[in-house]
Amino acid sequence: MGLITGLLTLPLAPVRGVVWVAEQVKQEADRQWSDPATIQAELADIEAMRESGELDEQEADAREEELLQRLLAASPEQSQSLNPWAGVDDA
Amino acid sequence: MTVTQSRSSNRYIERPAPSSLADVINTILDKGLVIDIYIRVSLVGIELLTIDARIVIASVDTYLRFAEAVNRLDLTETETSGIPELMENITSSGAKGKTTGALEGAKEKLSGILPGGDEDEEEKEERPRRSSSSRSGSSRSSSSSSKQPSRSRPARKSSARQKRTEEG
Amino acid sequence: MVVHLYGVTTPDTKPPPEVKGRQDGELRLVADDRLAVIVSDVDPDAPAARKDLLAHAHVLEAYAEEATVIPMQFGIALPDDDIVREQVLEQDPESLADLLRSFDGLVQLTVQAFHHEEAALREVLRRRPDLVAARERMRSFPEAATQARQVELGQAVAEALEDLQEEDRLMLLDDLAPLTRAVAENDTGGAHEILHAAFLVEREARPAFDEAVAELRRAHEERMRIRYVGPQPPYSFLEPMRSGELTWD
Numbered sequence: 001m002g003l004i005t006g007l008l009t010l011p012l013a014p015v016r017g018v019v020w021v022a023e024q025v026k027q028e029a030d031r032q033w034s035d036p037a038t039i040q041a042e043l044a045d046i047e048a049m050r051e052s053g054e055l056d057e058q059e060a061d062a063r064e065e066e067l068l069q070r071l072l073a074a075s076p077e078q079s080q081s082l083n084p085w086a087g088v089d090d091a
Numbered sequence: 092m093t094v095t096q097s098r099s100s101n102r103y104i105e106r107p108a109p110s111s112l113a114d115v116i117n118t119i120l121d122k123g124l125v126i127d128i129y130i131r132v133s134l135v136g137i138e139l140l141t142i143d144a145r146i147v148i149a150s151v152d153t154y155l156r157f158a159e160a161v162n163r164l165d166l167t168e169t170e171t172s173g174i175p176e177l178m179e180n181i182t183s184s185g186a187k188g189k190t191t192g193a194l195e196g197a198k199e200k201l202s203g204i205l206p207g208g209d210e211d212e213e214e215k216e217e218r219p220r221r222s223s224s225s226r227s228g229s230s231r232s233s234s235s236s237s238k239q240p241s242r243s244r245p246a247r248k249s250s251a252r253q254k255r256t257e258e259g
Numbered sequence: 260m261v262v263h264l265y266g267v268t269t270p271d272t273k274p275p276p277e278v279k280g281r282q283d284g285e286l287r288l289v290a291d292d293r294l295a296v297i298v299s300d301v302d303p304d305a306p307a308a309r310k311d312l313l314a315h316a317h318v319l320e321a322y323a324e325e326a327t328v329i330p331m332q333f334g335i336a337l338p339d340d341d342i343v344r345e346q347v348l349e350q351d352p353e354s355l356a357d358l359l360r361s362f363d364g365l366v367q368l369t370v371q372a373f374h375h376e377e378a379a380l381r382e383v384l385r386r387r388p389d390l391v392a393a394r395e396r397m398r399s400f401p402e403a404a405t406q407a408r409q410v411e412l413g414q415a416v417a418e419a420l421e422d423l424q425e426e427d428r429l430m431l432l433d434d435l436a437p438l439t440r441a442v443a444e445n446d447t448g449g450a451h452e453i454l455h456a457a458f459l460v461e462r463e464a465r466p467a468f469d470e471a472v473a474e475l476r477r478a479h480e481e482r483m484r485i486r487y488v489g490p491q492p493p494y495s496f497l498e499p500m501r502s503g504e505l506t507w508d
Contacts, residue, residue, distance in 0.1 A: 040448065043113035048373070050111075051486070061309070064112045068309050071116070105473040107368055107489040110316045112309050114369070114488060115333075118445055118455075119316060122494040123330035124267070126346055154413030155406070161394055161416050164380060 039067050262289075262337050265297040265318050266330040266492060267347065267355050275321035281314045289343045294355050296347050297322065301336065323366055323490045329358050330492040361500055365440060368458045368468060368489035372431055374424065374451040378482045383419045390415055424453045427483065432456065434475060438468050441505055443495040453483065457495035465490070 046063050049055040055063070110119060263281055270290040280286045280299030288295040297318065315333045322328045337343050347355075384391050393412050397404035431454050436442050441459040448455075460468050476485050499505040 040113070040117045043111075043116055044448065044452075047111040047113045048484075065309050068112070068116070068312070105469045107469070107472075107487040109320055110313070110488055110491065112313060115312045115316050117448065118369075119491075119494055120312075120333060122497065123332040123492075124335075124497075125332050126335060126350075154410040154417060157413030157416040157420075158409040159413070160376075161380060161384070161390070161412065162398070164377070164384070166384065166391065 036071065039071050042067055260300045261303050262298045262339060262343055263301040263315075264331045264335045264337065264343065264347070265299070265315060266322070266328045267359070268295050268297060268322060268326050268328040269293075269359060270295040272322065272326040272328075275324065278318060278321040279314070280318050281311050286318060289340045289348070291344070291348050291352075294348050294352055294359075296343055297328070298340070298343060303336065319492050320490060323492050327359050327362050327364070328492045329355065329362070329497070330494060358497070358500065362493050362496070364462055365459050365493060366462060366465070366490035367493045367495060368460050368465070368487070369491065369495075370431070370435065370454065370456055370458065370472060371452060371486040371488075372427070372454040373484045373486075374427070374453055375482055375484065376451055379420060379423060379451065380416070382482060383416060383423055386423075387415075387419055390419065424451075427479075428454045431475060435468070435471055438464055438471060441496060441499075443499065445495070457491075459493060459496050 043064065046055065046060050046067070050057070050060040263284075265280070265286075268288075270288065270292065272288070272295060274286050274288075278286065281301050282299075282305060284299035284301060286297060286299050289298055290296070299318075312333060319328055319330050337346060390412065393408075393415075397408060397412065432442065435456075435458060439458040439460050443457045443459075445455040445457065447453065458468070472485065472487050479485075493500075496505055
């Protein structure tokens with residue numbers, strides 16, 4: 001997994017508001033994936049259309065954002081990973 | 092006044108581009124350091140996902156679509172040997188970007204366990220250096236080949252290929 | 260606020276001018292005498308969107324222009340600088356220093372190539388008059404153009420197309436690989452993608468590599484589109500380096 005081995009494996013001292021997701025939940029989330037294959041392919045297509053000029057920048061940005069949110073919506077854990085510290089009270 | 096043809100004037104156009112969102116999500120997201128103390132519930136589905144779109148599902152449906160795509164091509168000359176230029180000049184009926192979609196649809200399907208073709212086996216082998224595969228005939232070595240390890244490549248073809256016979 | 264981590268570099272690395280981090284934040288280094296972590300402060304409650312993913316990648320690429328940087332995966336954040344120091348700089352400095360040394364003077368450049376569908380098919384037919392003939396036979400005698408025969412033709416075309424893809428892929432690699440230290444191929448995805456390769460290139464070799472890519476574009480634009488991305492940190496070579504697959508003096 002990580003390239004840095006031998007690091008501390010104990011969790012940090014508890015930080016308020018952070019939700020640590022258990023392995024089981026993660027696996028369940030994985031199973032619930034809504035076809036990331038399609039999303040990946042669509043992202044590639046959008047980039048191609050951006051490059052060819054078929055899509056202008058704004059439209060391409062908007063579509064990408066939509067796809068990303070779809071990806072995140074497929075599993076709340078994914079949102080978690082983008083925002084692992086969401087909900088942390090000011091340290 | 093001298094006008095110098097400077098290679099560097101083209102440099103701006105030749106510059107590589109920054110990563111796109113597709114690059115980040117499709118390729119980069121699972122690469123890089125992580126630190127163990129932080130439990131990363133990552134976008135695992137993306138990490139796991141590799142689409143080998145060159146997987147041609149050995150299904151009737153797929154091949155029918157290929158036949159259809161070929162059928163649709165506008166070739167004004169049926170004799171192709173010896174006059175490739177003429178073929179090249181035939182303008183496509185639509186914008187290049189607008190593909191027929193038939194082939195694309197077929198290729199986006201994922202497959203499960205793939206029947207290995209004969210060539211596939213050696214392509215699956217991890218090659219310590221990237222050299223031409225046997226398919227291309229001659230084997231070449233680049234001067235720095237000893238410093239060019241390559242990663243193993245995933246199997247590229249899954250179609251159970253029949254022996255091809257070229258019809259005269 | 261928390262501290263978002265981008266990657267690890269040497270402490271003497273200058274920040275790229277006018278480059279901001281996530282949420283338009285100021286980039287800074289948390290450093291000791293050997294290593295430095297590129298960070299910026301972020302508001303953890305702001306919903307992450309595409310611009311965050313892109314900011315992370317683009318920050319790393321901006322640094323990669325001039326410096327060696329070992330990227331962190333997107334999404335790593337720590338509460339404050341002290342913990343960054345503790346958890347990154349002080350945990351395994353030898354490994355990090357080794358990585359920086361190994362990739363000193365090198366950048367990653369990524370090349371993708373895609374066939375134009377119609378041009379590729381035309382080339383296939385150009386090479387295979389037997390396929391054209393088969394097509395013509397079916398057109399001339401539609402009653403005889405059974406589904407079985409169509410499938411056969413379609414399959415033959417598919418195989419010939421695969422051969423062309425493979426041939427073009429090798430042609431591109433043969434052209435570019437000699438200019439590089441290493442090549443790592445990714446799975447190709449999507450329609451007609453024939454190559455997706457990461458090249459590890461010496462900085463001094465970049466102009467020559469740029470030129471080679473430009474030349475390939477010019478020579479093959481009829482049949483393919485080439486995408487060229489970089490300079491990047493050595494994303495595709497970290498694992499091979501660590502696992503020992505990648506070695507040089």
